[in-house]
Amino acid sequence: MTDPSRLPGKPTVLIVLLTALCALAGTVLLTAATVRHLPRRPAAAQEGDRPSPTPRSSSTREPGPPLCVIGSWQVAEDTVKIKFYTDADATTFTGSGRLFEFRPDGTGTEKHDNHVLKSTFEGNEIRIVSNGAQDFTWTTKDGTITYLTRTSSTLVYSYYDQRGLLDSHPAAGPGDLYDTNDFTCERGRAVESRRDVEYRSVWNRTTAYGVYG
Protein backbone atom coordinates (compact mmCIF):
# COMPACT_ATOMS: atom_id res chain seq x y z
CA MET A 1 0.00 0.00 0.00
CA THR A 2 1.30 3.43 -0.98
CA ASP A 3 1.64 6.13 1.52
CA PRO A 4 0.05 9.24 -0.06
CA SER A 5 2.26 11.46 2.06
CA ARG A 6 5.34 10.04 0.27
CA LEU A 7 4.04 10.80 -3.24
CA PRO A 8 5.78 13.66 -5.12
CA GLY A 9 3.98 16.93 -5.10
CA LYS A 10 2.77 18.71 -8.22
CA PRO A 11 5.70 21.20 -8.23
CA THR A 12 8.16 18.31 -8.13
CA VAL A 13 6.49 16.63 -11.11
CA LEU A 14 6.50 19.87 -13.02
CA ILE A 15 10.18 20.44 -12.27
CA VAL A 16 11.08 16.94 -13.47
CA LEU A 17 8.91 17.42 -16.54
CA LEU A 18 10.48 20.78 -17.39
CA THR A 19 13.97 19.40 -16.85
CA ALA A 20 13.21 16.52 -19.17
CA LEU A 21 11.83 18.86 -21.84
CA CYS A 22 14.86 21.12 -21.51
CA ALA A 23 17.14 18.13 -21.86
CA LEU A 24 15.29 17.04 -24.97
CA ALA A 25 15.50 20.53 -26.41
CA GLY A 26 19.23 20.49 -25.65
CA THR A 27 19.45 17.19 -27.46
CA VAL A 28 17.91 18.71 -30.55
CA LEU A 29 20.24 21.73 -30.46
CA LEU A 30 23.38 19.67 -29.82
CA THR A 31 22.46 17.24 -32.57
CA ALA A 32 22.08 20.15 -34.99
CA ALA A 33 25.44 21.54 -33.89
CA THR A 34 27.07 18.13 -34.26
CA VAL A 35 25.73 17.74 -37.76
CA ARG A 36 26.96 21.21 -38.64
CA HIS A 37 30.48 20.36 -37.45
CA LEU A 38 30.69 17.03 -39.18
CA PRO A 39 33.24 17.14 -42.04
CA ARG A 40 31.46 17.42 -45.35
CA ARG A 41 32.40 16.14 -48.74
CA PRO A 42 33.67 18.80 -51.12
CA ALA A 43 31.01 20.33 -53.29
CA ALA A 44 32.71 18.94 -56.34
CA ALA A 45 31.04 17.63 -59.43
CA GLN A 46 30.00 14.02 -59.48
CA GLU A 47 32.34 11.43 -60.88
CA GLY A 48 30.33 11.23 -64.05
CA ASP A 49 31.00 14.92 -64.65
CA ARG A 50 34.75 14.57 -64.18
CA PRO A 51 36.25 13.36 -67.45
CA SER A 52 39.61 11.66 -67.27
CA PRO A 53 42.33 11.76 -69.90
CA THR A 54 42.04 9.19 -72.66
CA PRO A 55 45.03 7.56 -74.36
CA ARG A 56 46.20 9.16 -77.57
CA SER A 57 45.33 7.26 -80.70
CA SER A 58 48.47 5.90 -82.30
CA SER A 59 49.70 7.30 -85.58
CA THR A 60 52.62 6.21 -87.68
CA ARG A 61 54.47 7.43 -90.71
CA GLU A 62 56.53 5.64 -93.31
CA PRO A 63 60.09 6.18 -92.10
CA GLY A 64 62.68 7.84 -94.29
CA PRO A 65 66.21 6.56 -94.82
CA PRO A 66 68.43 6.00 -91.79
CA LEU A 67 69.57 9.24 -90.18
CA CYS A 68 73.15 8.11 -90.03
CA VAL A 69 73.55 7.54 -93.76
CA ILE A 70 72.29 10.97 -94.74
CA GLY A 71 75.07 13.47 -95.13
CA SER A 72 78.41 13.96 -96.79
CA TRP A 73 81.32 11.58 -96.48
CA GLN A 74 84.96 11.48 -97.45
CA VAL A 75 86.67 8.18 -98.05
CA ALA A 76 89.60 7.71 -95.69
CA GLU A 77 90.64 4.32 -96.95
CA ASP A 78 89.67 2.36 -100.08
CA THR A 79 90.77 -1.22 -100.67
CA VAL A 80 89.54 -3.14 -103.70
CA LYS A 81 90.68 -5.94 -105.99
CA ILE A 82 90.67 -4.92 -109.68
CA LYS A 83 91.74 -6.81 -112.80
CA PHE A 84 94.11 -4.22 -114.32
CA TYR A 85 95.67 -6.28 -117.12
CA THR A 86 93.54 -8.55 -119.24
CA ASP A 87 96.10 -11.33 -119.05
CA ALA A 88 96.88 -11.15 -115.35
CA ASP A 89 95.05 -11.81 -112.10
CA ALA A 90 93.32 -9.00 -110.21
CA THR A 91 95.48 -7.06 -107.79
CA THR A 92 94.60 -5.10 -104.68
CA PHE A 93 94.41 -1.31 -105.09
CA THR A 94 94.29 1.25 -102.28
CA GLY A 95 93.34 4.91 -102.25
CA SER A 96 91.39 7.65 -100.52
CA GLY A 97 89.61 10.94 -101.11
CA ARG A 98 86.36 10.08 -102.90
CA LEU A 99 83.45 12.22 -101.75
CA PHE A 100 79.87 11.03 -101.25
CA GLU A 101 76.66 12.82 -100.56
CA PHE A 102 73.58 10.85 -99.54
CA ARG A 103 70.33 12.79 -99.58
CA PRO A 104 67.06 11.95 -97.81
CA ASP A 105 65.12 11.71 -101.09
CA GLY A 106 67.11 8.59 -101.98
CA THR A 107 69.50 10.29 -104.39
CA GLY A 108 73.24 10.63 -104.02
CA THR A 109 76.38 11.93 -105.67
CA GLU A 110 79.91 10.55 -105.81
CA LYS A 111 82.74 12.94 -106.73
CA HIS A 112 86.27 12.12 -107.83
CA ASP A 113 88.85 14.88 -107.99
CA ASN A 114 92.07 13.38 -109.31
CA HIS A 115 91.26 10.36 -107.25
CA VAL A 116 94.07 7.78 -107.40
CA LEU A 117 93.94 4.04 -106.78
CA LYS A 118 97.42 2.51 -106.56
CA SER A 119 98.82 -1.00 -106.69
CA THR A 120 101.98 -2.80 -107.77
CA PHE A 121 102.41 -5.42 -110.47
CA GLU A 122 105.69 -7.26 -110.88
CA GLY A 123 107.46 -4.49 -108.96
CA ASN A 124 105.96 -1.65 -110.92
CA GLU A 125 103.39 0.87 -109.70
CA ILE A 126 100.09 0.83 -111.51
CA ARG A 127 97.43 3.56 -111.06
CA ILE A 128 93.84 4.32 -111.90
CA VAL A 129 93.10 8.05 -111.85
CA SER A 130 89.52 9.26 -111.98
CA ASN A 131 87.82 12.64 -112.32
CA GLY A 132 84.23 13.76 -112.49
CA ALA A 133 81.05 12.78 -110.67
CA GLN A 134 78.10 10.47 -110.89
CA ASP A 135 74.60 10.71 -109.52
CA PHE A 136 72.70 7.67 -108.37
CA THR A 137 69.71 6.45 -106.43
CA TRP A 138 70.14 4.29 -103.37
CA THR A 139 68.37 2.46 -100.61
CA THR A 140 69.31 0.62 -97.44
CA LYS A 141 68.01 -2.55 -95.87
CA ASP A 142 69.22 -4.76 -93.04
CA GLY A 143 72.81 -3.57 -92.96
CA THR A 144 73.23 -3.24 -96.71
CA ILE A 145 73.21 -0.39 -99.16
CA THR A 146 72.05 -0.87 -102.70
CA TYR A 147 72.89 1.48 -105.53
CA LEU A 148 69.80 1.18 -107.68
CA THR A 149 70.46 3.27 -110.76
CA ARG A 150 73.10 5.59 -112.14
CA THR A 151 71.20 8.69 -113.21
CA SER A 152 74.13 10.64 -114.68
CA SER A 153 77.88 10.44 -114.89
CA THR A 154 80.83 12.58 -115.95
CA LEU A 155 83.39 10.20 -114.52
CA VAL A 156 86.47 9.44 -116.59
CA TYR A 157 88.99 6.71 -115.67
CA SER A 158 92.62 6.78 -116.78
CA TYR A 159 94.98 3.77 -116.43
CA TYR A 160 98.73 4.17 -115.91
CA ASP A 161 101.69 1.85 -115.44
CA GLN A 162 105.46 2.31 -115.73
CA ARG A 163 105.01 3.01 -119.40
CA GLY A 164 102.59 5.89 -118.88
CA LEU A 165 98.90 6.30 -119.83
CA LEU A 166 97.54 3.03 -121.15
CA ASP A 167 93.90 3.88 -121.63
CA SER A 168 91.25 6.43 -120.71
CA HIS A 169 87.50 6.06 -120.92
CA PRO A 170 84.34 7.44 -119.35
CA ALA A 171 82.28 5.46 -116.89
CA ALA A 172 79.08 3.88 -118.08
CA GLY A 173 76.14 6.17 -118.62
CA PRO A 174 72.76 6.13 -116.92
CA GLY A 175 71.32 2.73 -116.23
CA ASP A 176 70.47 0.15 -113.65
CA LEU A 177 73.09 -0.81 -111.07
CA TYR A 178 71.54 -2.98 -108.36
CA ASP A 179 74.93 -3.05 -106.71
CA THR A 180 74.57 -4.15 -103.09
CA ASN A 181 77.28 -3.80 -100.43
CA ASP A 182 77.38 -4.41 -96.71
CA PHE A 183 77.12 -1.12 -94.87
CA THR A 184 77.55 -0.04 -91.27
CA CYS A 185 77.24 3.49 -89.96
CA GLU A 186 77.89 4.86 -86.50
CA ARG A 187 78.09 8.54 -85.65
CA GLY A 188 80.82 10.03 -87.87
CA ARG A 189 82.11 6.83 -89.44
CA ALA A 190 80.77 4.41 -92.03
CA VAL A 191 82.19 1.25 -93.53
CA GLU A 192 81.14 -0.19 -96.89
CA SER A 193 82.37 -3.63 -97.90
CA ARG A 194 81.84 -6.50 -100.28
CA ARG A 195 83.50 -9.83 -99.85
CA ASP A 196 83.61 -11.17 -103.45
CA VAL A 197 85.80 -8.32 -104.70
CA GLU A 198 87.61 -7.85 -101.38
CA TYR A 199 86.24 -4.32 -101.26
CA ARG A 200 86.39 -2.28 -98.08
CA SER A 201 85.93 1.47 -97.81
CA VAL A 202 86.10 3.52 -94.61
CA TRP A 203 84.33 6.89 -94.67
CA ASN A 204 84.46 9.90 -92.37
CA ARG A 205 81.55 12.31 -92.12
CA THR A 206 82.12 15.87 -93.31
CA THR A 207 80.10 18.97 -92.50
CA ALA A 208 79.35 19.83 -96.13
CA TYR A 209 75.83 18.39 -96.02
CA GLY A 210 73.40 17.00 -93.47
CA VAL A 211 75.08 18.30 -90.31
CA TYR A 212 73.21 20.81 -88.15
CA GLY A 213 74.87 23.52 -86.11
Added chain:
Amino acid sequence: MRAALAVVALVLFPATAFAQSSDDTRAAATARPAVVLVTVGWHGWVRDTRTGEVFGGRTGYDVAVTCAGTVISADGYVATASHCVHTGPLGGAGALFAAAVAELKKAGRVGDEGKAAAQFADHGVAEGASPDRPLDRDIRVERRDRDGRDVAPATVVDLTAPDAGDVAVLKVERTGLPTVAIRPDAPEVGTEVTVLGHSSTEDLEVDHRGGAIAGRREQNGKPYLEFAGTITRGQSGGPVVDGTGALVGVVGRVSAESHTVAASASTLADLVRGKGIQLVPGPGDLAYRTGVERYFADDYDGAVESFDAALAAGHPRAAEYRESALGRGGAATSPGTLGLLAVLCGCLGLAGLAGAVGMVVERSRAGRKPALVSTVDD
Protein backbone atom coordinates in the same frame (compact mmCIF):
# COMPACT_ATOMS: atom_id res chain seq x y z
CA MET B 1 49.25 19.08 -21.04
CA ARG B 2 47.86 21.26 -23.82
CA ALA B 3 51.36 22.53 -24.55
CA ALA B 4 52.57 18.95 -24.76
CA LEU B 5 49.82 18.12 -27.24
CA ALA B 6 50.77 21.14 -29.32
CA VAL B 7 54.37 19.97 -29.42
CA VAL B 8 53.24 16.52 -30.54
CA ALA B 9 51.10 18.08 -33.25
CA LEU B 10 54.01 20.16 -34.52
CA VAL B 11 56.15 17.08 -34.70
CA LEU B 12 53.42 15.31 -36.60
CA PHE B 13 52.90 18.10 -39.10
CA PRO B 14 56.27 19.73 -39.65
CA ALA B 15 56.07 19.99 -43.42
CA THR B 16 52.91 22.02 -43.76
CA ALA B 17 52.94 25.40 -45.38
CA PHE B 18 52.78 27.14 -42.08
CA ALA B 19 56.01 25.80 -40.67
CA GLN B 20 57.41 29.32 -40.89
CA SER B 21 55.71 32.59 -40.36
CA SER B 22 56.87 35.17 -42.86
CA ASP B 23 55.26 37.30 -45.55
CA ASP B 24 56.18 35.04 -48.44
CA THR B 25 55.03 32.01 -46.48
CA ARG B 26 51.69 33.68 -45.90
CA ALA B 27 51.37 34.63 -49.55
CA ALA B 28 52.34 31.10 -50.54
CA ALA B 29 49.80 29.63 -48.13
CA THR B 30 47.09 31.76 -49.68
CA ALA B 31 47.92 30.84 -53.25
CA ARG B 32 49.16 27.27 -52.85
CA PRO B 33 45.76 25.49 -53.12
CA ALA B 34 45.24 27.02 -56.57
CA VAL B 35 48.58 25.84 -57.98
CA VAL B 36 48.28 22.93 -60.41
CA LEU B 37 50.65 20.86 -62.48
CA VAL B 38 50.26 21.22 -66.24
CA THR B 39 51.65 18.30 -68.23
CA VAL B 40 51.71 18.61 -71.99
CA GLY B 41 52.44 15.58 -74.13
CA TRP B 42 53.61 16.39 -77.63
CA HIS B 43 53.70 13.84 -80.41
CA GLY B 44 54.78 14.37 -83.97
CA TRP B 45 57.53 14.47 -86.54
CA VAL B 46 60.03 17.12 -87.57
CA ARG B 47 60.63 17.98 -91.21
CA ASP B 48 63.42 20.07 -92.66
CA THR B 49 61.70 22.20 -95.27
CA ARG B 50 64.93 22.65 -97.21
CA THR B 51 65.75 18.97 -97.73
CA GLY B 52 62.42 17.30 -97.01
CA GLU B 53 64.11 15.01 -94.50
CA VAL B 54 61.67 13.80 -91.85
CA PHE B 55 62.86 12.99 -88.35
CA GLY B 56 61.05 10.81 -85.87
CA GLY B 57 61.08 7.45 -87.63
CA ARG B 58 57.93 5.37 -87.89
CA THR B 59 56.35 6.33 -84.56
CA GLY B 60 57.42 9.96 -84.21
CA TYR B 61 58.70 11.77 -81.16
CA ASP B 62 56.89 11.77 -77.82
CA VAL B 63 57.94 14.61 -75.56
CA ALA B 64 56.37 15.49 -72.22
CA VAL B 65 56.70 19.01 -70.85
CA THR B 66 55.69 19.96 -67.32
CA CYS B 67 54.78 23.42 -66.14
CA ALA B 68 52.91 24.94 -63.26
CA GLY B 69 49.55 26.63 -63.57
CA THR B 70 47.13 28.59 -61.43
CA VAL B 71 43.38 28.17 -61.11
CA ILE B 72 41.82 31.59 -61.71
CA SER B 73 38.17 30.52 -61.78
CA ALA B 74 36.42 27.88 -59.70
CA ASP B 75 34.76 26.70 -62.90
CA GLY B 76 37.97 25.11 -64.11
CA TYR B 77 39.92 27.91 -65.80
CA VAL B 78 43.68 27.68 -65.37
CA ALA B 79 46.35 30.23 -66.26
CA THR B 80 49.78 29.10 -67.36
CA ALA B 81 52.59 30.23 -69.64
CA SER B 82 51.85 30.20 -73.35
CA HIS B 83 55.15 28.57 -74.19
CA CYS B 84 53.99 25.48 -72.25
CA VAL B 85 51.08 24.82 -74.62
CA HIS B 86 51.88 26.79 -77.79
CA THR B 87 52.48 24.67 -80.88
CA GLY B 88 55.16 26.95 -82.31
CA PRO B 89 58.96 26.87 -82.15
CA LEU B 90 58.93 28.39 -78.65
CA GLY B 91 56.49 25.70 -77.52
CA GLY B 92 55.69 22.18 -78.65
CA ALA B 93 57.48 22.42 -81.98
CA GLY B 94 60.57 23.53 -80.09
CA ALA B 95 60.28 20.50 -77.83
CA LEU B 96 60.16 18.21 -80.88
CA PHE B 97 63.06 20.11 -82.50
CA ALA B 98 65.07 19.41 -79.36
CA ALA B 99 64.21 15.71 -79.63
CA ALA B 100 65.34 15.70 -83.26
CA VAL B 101 68.59 17.44 -82.36
CA ALA B 102 69.24 14.85 -79.64
CA GLU B 103 68.68 12.02 -82.10
CA LEU B 104 70.82 13.64 -84.78
CA LYS B 105 73.58 14.15 -82.26
CA LYS B 106 73.70 10.41 -81.66
CA ALA B 107 74.12 9.97 -85.43
CA GLY B 108 76.99 12.44 -85.48
CA ARG B 109 75.03 15.04 -87.38
CA VAL B 110 75.12 17.91 -84.88
CA GLY B 111 77.95 20.36 -84.40
CA ASP B 112 76.67 22.97 -81.98
CA GLU B 113 73.37 22.04 -80.34
CA GLY B 114 72.21 25.63 -79.89
CA LYS B 115 72.87 26.48 -83.52
CA ALA B 116 71.19 23.24 -84.61
CA ALA B 117 68.06 24.17 -82.65
CA ALA B 118 68.12 27.61 -84.21
CA GLN B 119 68.36 26.07 -87.68
CA PHE B 120 65.30 23.96 -86.98
CA ALA B 121 63.48 27.03 -85.69
CA ASP B 122 64.22 28.72 -89.01
CA HIS B 123 63.80 25.83 -91.41
CA GLY B 124 61.96 23.08 -89.56
CA VAL B 125 58.30 22.28 -89.06
CA ALA B 126 56.72 20.00 -86.50
CA GLU B 127 53.77 18.11 -87.90
CA GLY B 128 51.55 15.09 -87.48
CA ALA B 129 51.44 11.85 -89.41
CA SER B 130 51.38 13.82 -92.66
CA PRO B 131 52.54 17.28 -93.66
CA ASP B 132 48.97 18.61 -93.60
CA ARG B 133 48.27 17.42 -90.07
CA PRO B 134 49.25 19.34 -86.94
CA LEU B 135 51.30 17.77 -84.19
CA ASP B 136 49.34 16.09 -81.38
CA ARG B 137 48.97 17.91 -78.09
CA ASP B 138 47.65 16.28 -74.93
CA ILE B 139 47.25 18.67 -71.99
CA ARG B 140 46.53 17.42 -68.51
CA VAL B 141 46.00 19.41 -65.36
CA GLU B 142 46.85 17.63 -62.14
CA ARG B 143 46.15 18.72 -58.61
CA ARG B 144 45.78 17.33 -55.15
CA ASP B 145 42.26 17.12 -53.88
CA ARG B 146 40.73 15.47 -50.84
CA ASP B 147 40.61 12.13 -52.63
CA GLY B 148 44.25 12.26 -53.69
CA ARG B 149 45.48 13.09 -57.18
CA ASP B 150 43.00 14.44 -59.71
CA VAL B 151 44.07 14.37 -63.36
CA ALA B 152 41.86 16.22 -65.83
CA PRO B 153 42.20 16.66 -69.59
CA ALA B 154 42.42 20.30 -70.58
CA THR B 155 41.79 22.41 -73.63
CA VAL B 156 43.25 25.77 -74.59
CA VAL B 157 40.70 28.57 -74.31
CA ASP B 158 43.02 31.29 -75.58
CA LEU B 159 46.66 32.30 -75.52
CA THR B 160 49.07 34.99 -76.56
CA ALA B 161 52.25 34.30 -78.50
CA PRO B 162 55.10 33.12 -76.27
CA ASP B 163 57.14 36.18 -77.25
CA ALA B 164 54.20 38.58 -76.94
CA GLY B 165 52.59 38.10 -73.57
CA ASP B 166 53.33 34.43 -72.83
CA VAL B 167 50.07 33.62 -71.07
CA ALA B 168 47.47 30.96 -71.82
CA VAL B 169 44.12 30.07 -70.33
CA LEU B 170 43.15 26.41 -70.13
CA LYS B 171 39.82 24.80 -69.28
CA VAL B 172 39.24 21.62 -67.34
CA GLU B 173 35.84 20.08 -66.68
CA ARG B 174 35.93 20.62 -62.96
CA THR B 175 33.99 22.89 -60.63
CA GLY B 176 34.50 24.19 -57.12
CA LEU B 177 38.25 24.58 -57.52
CA PRO B 178 40.22 26.83 -55.17
CA THR B 179 41.38 30.00 -56.90
CA VAL B 180 43.69 32.97 -56.59
CA ALA B 181 42.67 36.55 -57.19
CA ILE B 182 44.19 38.42 -60.15
CA ARG B 183 45.74 41.78 -59.34
CA PRO B 184 45.17 43.85 -62.47
CA ASP B 185 47.55 46.74 -61.66
CA ALA B 186 51.28 46.23 -62.10
CA PRO B 187 53.19 46.18 -58.81
CA GLU B 188 55.93 48.75 -58.28
CA VAL B 189 59.59 47.85 -58.59
CA GLY B 190 60.73 46.61 -55.20
CA THR B 191 57.41 44.99 -54.32
CA GLU B 192 57.98 41.73 -52.54
CA VAL B 193 56.60 38.74 -54.43
CA THR B 194 56.53 34.99 -54.08
CA VAL B 195 56.96 32.44 -56.86
CA LEU B 196 55.27 29.07 -56.54
CA GLY B 197 55.82 25.85 -58.43
CA HIS B 198 56.26 22.15 -58.06
CA SER B 199 59.32 20.80 -56.35
CA SER B 200 58.14 17.31 -57.23
CA THR B 201 55.75 16.13 -59.89
CA GLU B 202 55.43 12.80 -58.08
CA ASP B 203 53.52 14.04 -55.05
CA LEU B 204 52.55 17.44 -56.53
CA GLU B 205 54.29 19.17 -53.64
CA VAL B 206 54.33 22.93 -54.18
CA ASP B 207 57.29 24.98 -53.03
CA HIS B 208 57.84 28.72 -53.05
CA ARG B 209 60.59 31.28 -53.20
CA GLY B 210 60.44 34.89 -52.10
CA GLY B 211 61.91 37.84 -53.96
CA ALA B 212 61.19 41.32 -55.16
CA ILE B 213 60.26 42.93 -58.46
CA ALA B 214 63.58 44.02 -59.94
CA GLY B 215 62.25 45.71 -63.03
CA ARG B 216 59.59 45.97 -65.67
CA ARG B 217 60.02 45.56 -69.40
CA GLU B 218 58.03 45.30 -72.57
CA GLN B 219 58.36 42.84 -75.40
CA ASN B 220 56.27 43.13 -78.54
CA GLY B 221 54.04 45.59 -76.72
CA LYS B 222 53.30 43.31 -73.78
CA PRO B 223 54.35 44.06 -70.19
CA TYR B 224 56.61 41.75 -68.22
CA LEU B 225 58.01 41.72 -64.70
CA GLU B 226 61.55 40.80 -63.80
CA PHE B 227 62.87 39.49 -60.55
CA ALA B 228 66.27 38.29 -59.50
CA GLY B 229 67.23 34.65 -59.60
CA THR B 230 66.46 31.75 -61.83
CA ILE B 231 63.49 29.42 -61.77
CA THR B 232 63.36 25.71 -61.31
CA ARG B 233 61.91 23.52 -64.00
CA GLY B 234 58.58 23.07 -62.26
CA GLN B 235 57.99 26.78 -61.74
CA SER B 236 57.59 27.80 -65.37
CA GLY B 237 53.98 28.84 -65.92
CA GLY B 238 53.39 29.12 -62.19
CA PRO B 239 52.10 32.10 -60.25
CA VAL B 240 53.97 35.15 -59.00
CA VAL B 241 51.91 36.51 -56.11
CA ASP B 242 52.10 39.61 -53.96
CA GLY B 243 51.96 39.72 -50.17
CA THR B 244 48.23 39.10 -50.15
CA GLY B 245 48.54 36.05 -52.35
CA ALA B 246 47.04 37.80 -55.38
CA LEU B 247 48.43 36.92 -58.82
CA VAL B 248 50.69 39.61 -60.28
CA GLY B 249 52.48 37.52 -62.92
CA VAL B 250 52.92 34.19 -64.67
CA VAL B 251 56.43 32.77 -64.58
CA GLY B 252 58.01 32.72 -68.02
CA ARG B 253 61.62 32.27 -68.92
CA VAL B 254 65.05 33.20 -67.64
CA SER B 255 66.48 36.28 -69.34
CA ALA B 256 70.01 36.66 -70.62
CA GLU B 257 70.76 38.64 -67.45
CA SER B 258 69.74 35.60 -65.37
CA HIS B 259 66.58 37.37 -64.28
CA THR B 260 63.35 35.48 -64.22
CA VAL B 261 60.82 37.08 -66.52
CA ALA B 262 57.13 36.81 -65.75
CA ALA B 263 54.21 37.83 -67.90
CA SER B 264 52.21 40.57 -66.26
CA ALA B 265 48.84 39.63 -64.78
CA SER B 266 47.34 42.50 -66.78
CA THR B 267 47.98 40.49 -69.96
CA LEU B 268 46.08 37.62 -68.39
CA ALA B 269 43.25 39.93 -67.35
CA ASP B 270 43.03 41.21 -70.94
CA LEU B 271 42.96 37.64 -72.24
CA VAL B 272 40.06 36.47 -70.07
CA ARG B 273 38.01 39.63 -70.60
CA GLY B 274 34.84 39.06 -72.58
CA LYS B 275 35.00 35.27 -72.37
CA GLY B 276 32.45 34.90 -69.63
CA ILE B 277 34.99 33.58 -67.17
CA GLN B 278 33.86 34.21 -63.59
CA LEU B 279 36.80 35.47 -61.54
CA VAL B 280 34.75 35.87 -58.35
CA PRO B 281 36.10 33.84 -55.41
CA GLY B 282 33.80 31.18 -54.06
CA PRO B 283 32.73 30.85 -50.42
CA GLY B 284 35.43 28.24 -49.89
CA ASP B 285 38.10 30.63 -51.18
CA LEU B 286 36.90 33.45 -48.95
CA ALA B 287 36.77 31.24 -45.86
CA TYR B 288 40.17 29.77 -46.64
CA ARG B 289 41.77 33.18 -47.14
CA THR B 290 40.22 34.38 -43.88
CA GLY B 291 41.63 31.29 -42.22
CA VAL B 292 45.11 32.09 -43.50
CA GLU B 293 44.79 35.70 -42.31
CA ARG B 294 43.69 34.57 -38.89
CA TYR B 295 46.45 32.01 -38.74
CA PHE B 296 49.14 34.56 -39.39
CA ALA B 297 47.50 36.89 -36.86
CA ASP B 298 48.04 34.05 -34.34
CA ASP B 299 44.28 33.58 -34.04
CA TYR B 300 44.44 29.81 -34.30
CA ASP B 301 40.94 29.21 -32.93
CA GLY B 302 39.57 31.59 -35.56
CA ALA B 303 41.74 29.97 -38.21
CA VAL B 304 40.34 26.55 -37.39
CA GLU B 305 36.82 27.95 -37.54
CA SER B 306 37.49 29.51 -40.95
CA PHE B 307 39.16 26.39 -42.30
CA ASP B 308 36.17 24.40 -41.08
CA ALA B 309 33.95 26.77 -43.04
CA ALA B 310 36.23 26.35 -46.08
CA LEU B 311 36.00 22.59 -45.75
CA ALA B 312 32.25 22.79 -45.47
CA ALA B 313 32.25 24.79 -48.71
CA GLY B 314 34.27 22.05 -50.39
CA HIS B 315 37.75 23.60 -50.30
CA PRO B 316 40.04 20.64 -50.96
CA ARG B 317 43.19 21.91 -49.28
CA ALA B 318 41.87 23.44 -46.06
CA ALA B 319 42.12 20.20 -44.09
CA GLU B 320 45.88 20.09 -43.90
CA TYR B 321 46.11 23.75 -42.99
CA ARG B 322 43.43 23.24 -40.35
CA GLU B 323 45.64 20.52 -38.86
CA SER B 324 48.51 22.97 -38.81
CA ALA B 325 46.38 25.50 -36.95
CA LEU B 326 45.34 22.83 -34.50
CA GLY B 327 48.99 21.96 -34.05
CA ARG B 328 49.65 25.53 -33.04
CA GLY B 329 47.03 25.39 -30.32
CA GLY B 330 43.87 26.21 -32.19
CA ALA B 331 40.79 24.63 -30.72
CA ALA B 332 37.95 23.16 -32.65
CA THR B 333 34.45 22.47 -31.49
CA SER B 334 34.58 18.74 -31.61
CA PRO B 335 31.61 17.04 -33.22
CA GLY B 336 32.40 14.01 -31.04
CA THR B 337 32.00 15.96 -27.81
CA LEU B 338 28.84 17.62 -29.06
CA GLY B 339 27.47 14.26 -30.06
CA LEU B 340 28.22 12.80 -26.63
CA LEU B 341 26.51 15.73 -24.94
CA ALA B 342 23.52 15.31 -27.22
CA VAL B 343 23.23 11.64 -26.30
CA LEU B 344 23.55 12.41 -22.58
CA CYS B 345 20.93 15.14 -22.83
CA GLY B 346 18.70 12.83 -24.76
CA CYS B 347 19.03 10.10 -22.15
CA LEU B 348 18.47 12.60 -19.36
CA GLY B 349 15.44 14.00 -21.12
CA LEU B 350 13.93 10.56 -21.71
CA ALA B 351 14.65 9.52 -18.12
CA GLY B 352 13.09 12.75 -16.87
CA LEU B 353 10.03 12.23 -19.05
CA ALA B 354 9.69 8.66 -17.82
CA GLY B 355 10.09 9.84 -14.22
CA ALA B 356 7.54 12.57 -14.66
CA VAL B 357 5.04 10.20 -16.24
CA GLY B 358 5.68 7.70 -13.44
CA MET B 359 5.04 10.36 -10.83
CA VAL B 360 1.80 11.40 -12.47
CA VAL B 361 0.59 7.81 -12.68
CA GLU B 362 1.51 7.14 -9.07
CA ARG B 363 -0.26 10.27 -7.97
CA SER B 364 -3.38 9.21 -9.89
CA ARG B 365 -3.41 5.79 -8.20
CA ALA B 366 -2.83 7.28 -4.79
CA GLY B 367 -5.71 9.68 -5.34
CA ARG B 368 -8.23 6.80 -6.00
CA LYS B 369 -7.27 4.38 -3.20
CA PRO B 370 -8.61 6.33 -0.14
CA ALA B 371 -12.17 6.21 -1.54
CA LEU B 372 -12.10 2.40 -1.89
CA VAL B 373 -10.70 1.90 1.63
CA SER B 374 -13.45 4.12 3.03
CA THR B 375 -16.21 1.95 1.41
CA VAL B 376 -14.79 -1.26 2.87
CA ASP B 377 -14.41 0.27 6.31
CA ASP B 378 -18.00 1.39 6.21
